[in-house]
Amino acid sequence: MEQLETVRLTLRPLTADDLDRVIGLYGNAQVTEFTKLGQLTRAQARTTLEEHVQRWRDRGLGMRAAFLKAGGDFVGECGFFSLASRVEPALRYALLPPYWGSGLTTEAVRVTLDDCFARAEPERVWSVVQAPNTAARRVMEKLGFRLQEKVEEPKPTINFYVITAEEWRTREPTGPS
Numbered sequence: 389m390e391q392l393e394t395v396r397l398t399l400r401p402l403t404a405d406d407l408d409r410v411i412g413l414y415g416n417a418q419v420t421e422f423t424k425l426g427q428l429t430r431a432q433a434r435t436t437l438e439e440h441v442q443r444w445r446d447r448g449l450g451m452r453a454a455f456l457k458a459g460g461d462f463v464g465e466c467g468f469f470s471l472a473s474r475v476e477p478a479l480r481y482a483l484l485p486p487y488w489g490s491g492l493t494t495e496a497v498r499v500t501l502d503d504c505f506a507r508a509e510p511e512r513v514w515s516v517v518q519a520p521n522t523a524a525r526r527v528m529e530k531l532g533f534r535l536q537e538k539v540e541e542p543k544p545t546i547n548f549y550v551i552t553a554e555e556w557r558t559r560e561p562t563g564p565s
């Protein structure tokens with residue numbers, strides 16, 4: 389199911405038509421504070437978007453754009469990319485700052501993981517979070533991810549979180565999606 393729905397959001401695969409949206413997201417200093425590359429230029433944003441679109445074609449799994457059901461605002465993205473060091477999908481999420489702090493990310497990730505485990509059936513899903521990114525670490529905890537590994541060098545420390553299909557299936561429900 390490529391289009392997903394939660395109580396407050398609709399999510400659908402990123403397409404080439406989302407270029408202006410992702411330029412706004414990947415070029416935002418607050419959104420990219422805890423990323424290796426930091427703010428992306430327009431050209432870098434275009435390349436990243438092309439990779440996301442290609443991943444959908446190749447793997448049937450990728451990043452989705454998220455929109456508020458009420459009013460239709462683009463709020464950010466949620467979905468999967470590939471880590472060089474792991475075979476299973478890696479979760480990524482980012483919202484524009486006006487939408488932070490109201491549980492939207494947790495809501496988006498829940499439905500995204502439900503879809504991924506049901507359709508793609510990976511054994512586990514990873515998520516990589518810089519240690520100083522307190523909000524993202526909290527999102528991981530709320531969703532039941534476990535801290536599997538810390539890569540301390542080079543700084544900042546990178547936390548590798550994981551959740552298995554079985555852990556996701558048997559987790560305690562923690563809220564609406």
Ligand SMILES: CC(C)(COP(=O)(O)OP(=O)(O)OC[C@H]1O[C@@H](n2cnc3c(N)ncnc32)[C@H](O)[C@@H]1OP(=O)(O)O)[C@@H](O)C(=O)NCCC(=O)NCCS
Nearest residue numbers: 419480481482483488489490491492493494522523524526
């Ligand atoms: C990380 C991010 C996605 C969180 O989005 P969000 O919609 O605010 O997330 P939620 O509201 O679902 O949950 C955030 C949780 O972190 C907590 N939190 C937020 N900022 C915090 C801080 N500075 N210190 C401690 N906790 C914090 C919130 O209170 C909330 O927990 P709670 O529900 O127990 O109160 C958002 O900040 C973002 O887009 N950041 C930039 C991109 C990014 O860093 N992505 C993560 C890497 S994959």
